[in-house]
Amino acid sequence: MSICLESDSEIQKFNNNNSIDNDNMNISQIDSGQAKQDDVDYDDNINVQELAASEEANNTIDVYVCNTSSTSEMLQMLPSGSTSTAVTMGSLPSASRPSSSTTTSKTAKSKKKASKLDNYIDTISVKEEDSITQAIAEFFFACNIPFNVIESKYFDNLIKKLRPAYAKRKPGRKTLSSTLLDSVYNNLITETKFGIDQETVVLIDGWKNTSSNSKIITCTLQTVGGQRAFLNAWDLTGEAETAQKLVHIINEAIDLAKRTYHSQIYAIISDNASAMVRMGKDMNHCLWHSTCNSHTANLLAKDVQDKECTNSVTTVLKEFKQADNERAITEKGGTKIKLPCETRWCSYQKSYKCLLDNLRIMRVIAAETDSTCKRIKSKVVSLLFDEDFIDKVRNQLSLYEPICQLINNCQSQDASIADAVHFWLELTLPDNFKDKYSAALAARKKIALNVYALTAYYLHPVYENKKLNSEHLREIHAFLFKILSAQGCEEWDNYDRNVGIFPQIKEKNITKPLLFWRMAEMENKELPQVALKLLKMPASSGEIERVFSNWGYIHSSIRNRLGFEKSKKLVYIYYTLKIKDNCQNYDWDESEVETTLEGED
Template identity: 25%
Template sequence: MLYNDQSSQKKKLDLAVVDMIALDLQPFTIVTDEGFKKLVSLLDPRYDLPSTYTLSGKLLNQRYTDIRNKLKEDMSGVEYVALTCDGWTSRATESYLTITCHFVSNHQLHAVVLSTKPLTNGINHTSENIAASIQEIIDEWEIDHKITSIVTDNAASMIKACELLKKKHFPCYAHMLNLVVQDNMKLIQPILKKCKDIVTFIKQSTSAMEIFKKEQNSEKPLKLIQECPTRWNSSYYMIERILKTNEAIGRTLLKVRKAPQPLSVDDVCVLTELVKVLDIFEEATKKISGSKYVTISLVIPVTMGLYNNVCKISTNMETEDGKKFIKGLIDSIITRLFPYENRTVAKIASLLDPRFKKEGFRIPANASAAINLLEFDMVSILKKKEEKKKTIEIQNQNVSSTPEKPGTSCALFAFLEERIDSKIKSLTADVIITKRQYLETINSDQDTDPLLYWKIAGHGLSPLEECAAKYLCIPATSVESERCFSTTGQIITERRSRLKAENVDKITFLHKNIRNH
């Protein structure tokens, strides 16, 4: 006998099927597949799988609404959030905008997806249309007053959209790192072309591929990696793999007809120098692109670290191509990355990271400017708290009608009220003391979690703890919204190119957020 629709077990199993669809990015039609139906029947003969119509309509909507309400409740107690957003085009040539939200709750960093929806006017990619689409999501989630920054790439339309929304814009640091390297890849195009030609030839030739595998003389032979023009690190991976397998590549090319010329000794010297410097950029890109730990405070110290290391390596460059390439990198770092030290968000975040504080800055004057900005923020927070406290007291006085205690004279202690009222004027002094107490202590170890630090030390450093929640929630990159592209690309396959936009949004939302609820 099958479970009836009101059975708690039936509801649990239906929920598990919806979660499987979202987590594993399975098509709704899996419930009609013979193998899956047979498996479910063996596991529980009493369970009757829902139809694709019930699954994609009622059950998906219920699960989405449930998780959305829980997330909205969680975010209602959060004072500060940051957003990332990016646009992309699906296989069905629909223009989507993905928005992610980042916030600190219980001294932990959270990254969630708010929306993956078509633009309000899908044909129009103007900044006004993008701004209207973002505002629609902001209003849905009721977070307009909480947003500290919006992180996007450097597209003019995105920057203008943030201006229209009157929100602080922060340019994606990973995107800028990519531009720094891409600026200079053209300087080494001849040798890059040699590498690409070799990889293309071996990948496209069955006989060459077989010889290449045998020549490696390994149980797990490596495969060559082709460059992707839009990602600098794909060139790095290609070069690194070529250097690891260069001997096998050389023997392979000599055994196959019409093969390109193997790399010369000079070529290998150039590639070896390139890998040394690109390795630093790869480390920086990985470090700055996380979503589960604080990244915004890394921007200024990472820039300084990149510059110092690239300058050191430049003194050991022997090839002309290597020298030309690394000089271009240094110039690009100065042009594209140094300006981050003048950005309010990055400056204050570095100060609030106990690992860096003032020592993470390249120019001491920028650290001093950041301290002034932080002081202003601290005073503002304390003033708001005082105003909120007074409002509550007035409300309590209006509600309460408790009579005065006998013998108490208001006039007798009038001087206290005057002094308390004037106390707000000394907030700046309190802020300076708190700030010094924090900045003058020894910096934390490099493996310290800054949010854990503020959890332990924050109570004695108010309002710095609140400032940390405000700024450290901001991601340094828009990578999280870009990651949704690959997820959604797996949802909108050729098999499911006609999937409704609202279901694309719900599945992406559940896929990214369901694990936390």
């Protein structure tokens, strides 16, 4: 229905039939002679909702109060077939027209009422519901919250406070652990695939999960300066991790990287387990293989370990690890006790340092003669006051420190195999240990300084090749001569003689290796591609150790009913969301994890 009043005669006629004053407008017998009469109050700003509720859906009365000067303009604004009553305020007689101040006041009053009403009504669209559900699922998975929490009455109360309309629509435990888990998992794979380099390196390592009594092989993708991604994990519980089995896993990883991330694997980084080393040799025809430098350095730390001294340090620390003794240390300004752990890198160094840092306080506690508090064993007391033992601890710590520094440097996200060579060449042992452990150091260096690492070092624009000996150079030259074409060898000669574009790049003082070789690509095609691949190979497989730490945190003894596939998806989500949040500081104490497979050399 549409009644538009513009001329004075129309308004007067309307007023004669419908009593209109400043406070009320009564409209009667409108639209096909209906006898129904509704009161429309200006104070309610013509409550359309009440009018609509009183009429049939196809006979709704909408009343607009406006200042339009043209009835034709108003009619054009109405949709075809619609009905409306428009009362033009500018055309009403002065006696029948509310004052502008009255209208403004009552409009504001109406808005205040509408605002109050909105405070008590919450509605939610399907799109909003899906968005909230997705956010809740990511929150649960990223924070490792048990699935049953979503059905807790306290979580219900939280949702009711935050978004009442969503309270009865939130998912249950089963939906969260199945449909939503799969949805978030697949979405993250889709998001991650666009950040992975077209050519990448696979990191492979094994782990024993004591919580689930399972043995797992895991692969991740990583390049220096590139994106990281969890690729896949294989459950080898009850199976032997042979070289043949590992070759099969690597072939699956190559295919999976192509299908999932559209990326070609060209190199492998593994630990030094004998099966891993044999696998690397078997795959040498198509992939470059380098071992984890942090792992190699950790083996060196074990080579130089004084077991007798370590056992004595452990005996002292265990005595003071008892609750009352440790509390006494911290109350006197000391630090908490750090016991050595066989499967933690650098844990022996930290335990030695812990003993020396707390030595003065330990001696004070040990010397106490309170008969009611005889806490320290006589063997421990004698060790604390044995200067020869303390000197041995100090010497052993000085031996560990440079090795642990190498371990930590190689675990950096930006450390390449070229950087690892630099760290190994710079590594020196204290003078009083050089003769004793020179053979052990040489053996571990030989493992670390493989031909791929040496060539990467050789092609690094900053490191001086003078530190390479003649044997190293022969290996490098043989490798480059084998893989380069005639054009590539010409580019290699230009780099070696520092001619062509290379002196121009060095004049720019470009020291970042990846940038250096990208600039070199302007005139060279083959050698820069080889250099970029080598310089993108990570120095260690430490990233997988973080995955294992996360896995132990997620699939803990509290959640030991999780199946392998479900826990794998949870680990993928947890790890990937950490990367998205640029969370570089992983808590290595979240879970007790083993870092190597059986058969480690």
